[in-house]
Amino acid sequence: MNLPQHVRLVEVGPRDGLQNEKQPISVADKVRLVDELSAAGLGYIEVGSFVSPKWVPQMAGSAEVFAQIQRHAGVVYGALTPNMQGFEAAVAAGVKEVAVFAAASEAFSQKNINCSISESLQRFVPIMDAARQHGISVRGYVSCVLGCPYEGDVAPQQVADVAAELFAMGCYEVSLGDTIGTGTAGATRRLIEATAAKIPREKIGGHFHDTYGQALANVYASLLEGVSVFDSSVAGLGGCPYAKGATGNVATEDVLYLLNGLGIDTGIDMDRLIVAGQRICDVLGKANGSRVARARQASR
Numbered sequence: 001m002n003l004p005q006h007v008r009l010v011e012v013g014p015r016d017g018l019q020n021e022k023q024p025i026s027v028a029d030k031v032r033l034v035d036e037l038s039a040a041g042l043g044y045i046e047v048g049s050f051v052s053p054k055w056v057p058q059m060a061g062s063a064e065v066f067a068q069i070q071r072h073a074g075v076v077y078g079a080l081t082p083n084m085q086g087f088e089a090a091v092a093a094g095v096k097e098v099a100v101f102a103a104a105s106e107a108f109s110q111k112n113i114n115c116s117i118s119e120s121l122q123r124f125v126p127i128m129d130a131a132r133q134h135g136i137s138v139r140g141y142v143s144c145v146l147g148c149p150y151e152g153d154v155a156p157q158q159v160a161d162v163a164a165e166l167f168a169m170g171c172y173e174v175s176l177g178d179t180i181g182t183g184t185a186g187a188t189r190r191l192i193e194a195t196a197a198k199i200p201r202e203k204i205g206g207h208f209h210d211t212y213g214q215a216l217a218n219v220y221a222s223l224l225e226g227v228s229v230f231d232s233s234v235a236g237l238g239g240c241p242y243a244k245g246a247t248g249n250v251a252t253e254d255v256l257y258l259l260n261g262l263g264i265d266t267g268i269d270m271d272r273l274i275v276a277g278q279r280i281c282d283v284l285g286k287a288n289g290s291r292v293a294r295a296r297q298a299s300r
């Protein structure tokens, strides 16, 4: 077994986890979540999105959240920016790292960001230029890497091509999103192989939604392929507004439990993480989506 020695978790709960919630969530609750996550030892937290409030109303208060969080040295606080308007709003909010997001499926690209894949990549070029001028790092996402809610199967080569374009334009890392959570461990390994033929393996991130209960298996399959960066969402919160029925990301607590069991240290405090996850679930009036959190709570 040839597993990575170090794994980095990208906590997407405050963004991916909350973006699909229909009920209002106060800025104070979002800020508290981010602060509790940084206190638990997460080194990267995706705080919000600078997208159209008509498209994703829940992310409308992202600038206020950025203004109120306690920023800790060494913690990256990221945000999604689909276009220059979003990038400029992010810069005004003091964001130091952004993410651009493309898709491997044309239909999803249209539904999610209202343009084709190639138009989206063109939109990112000025963002990359402006980011360089501001000293802002840019992460890339590709959605629908293991299936599309509108087109069905997606060929690994299609994903690899989009990932390669994002990497070539200057994204320091490309996160591969199984948006609808249909991927399996076998398909994940084939996907990583195809993508690693185009960009360095250590620049690939895994972003697995758990709709079919396969996310943790897909994380493990990716680890076996040498992937060492995973996006996860505390308490398994989330879903995508443009992927009906898709559930949240793999729960951060569950990934941490897996990594701890493999002897891979992340510096994250499980107890504090569970408290953060449960608190936001209480705010939302939702059951906790982390199996580990539920098991720990039941055993107390």
Ligand SMILES: CC(C)(COP(=O)([O-])OP(=O)([O-])OC[C@H]1O[C@@H](n2cnc3c(N)ncnc32)[C@H](O)[C@@H]1OP(=O)([O-])[O-])[C@@H](O)C(=O)NCCC(=O)NCCSC(=O)C[C@@](C)(O)CC(=O)[O-]
Pocket (backbone or CB within 6 Å): 016, 019, 049, 050, 051, 052, 053, 055, 056, 080, 082, 083, 084, 085, 086, 087, 089, 101, 112, 113, 114, 141, 142, 143, 144, 177, 178, 179, 207, 209, 239, 240, 241
């Ligand atoms: C990309 C657009 C804006 C195109 O939307 P559009 O309607 O084509 O944009 P437009 O440029 O024609 O502008 C229309 C209106 O939107 C405004 N606008 C334009 N841009 C912005 C902006 N940045 N911030 C705020 N407002 C903006 C603009 O000012 C204008 O306002 P109006 O004049 O009508 O009042 C829209 O489609 C959008 O916001 N989409 C967001 C979709 C989204 O956030 N999806 C969820 C995140 S992706 C995801 O979850 C997947 C991921 C990353 O987690 C990985 C995975 O699991 O696969």
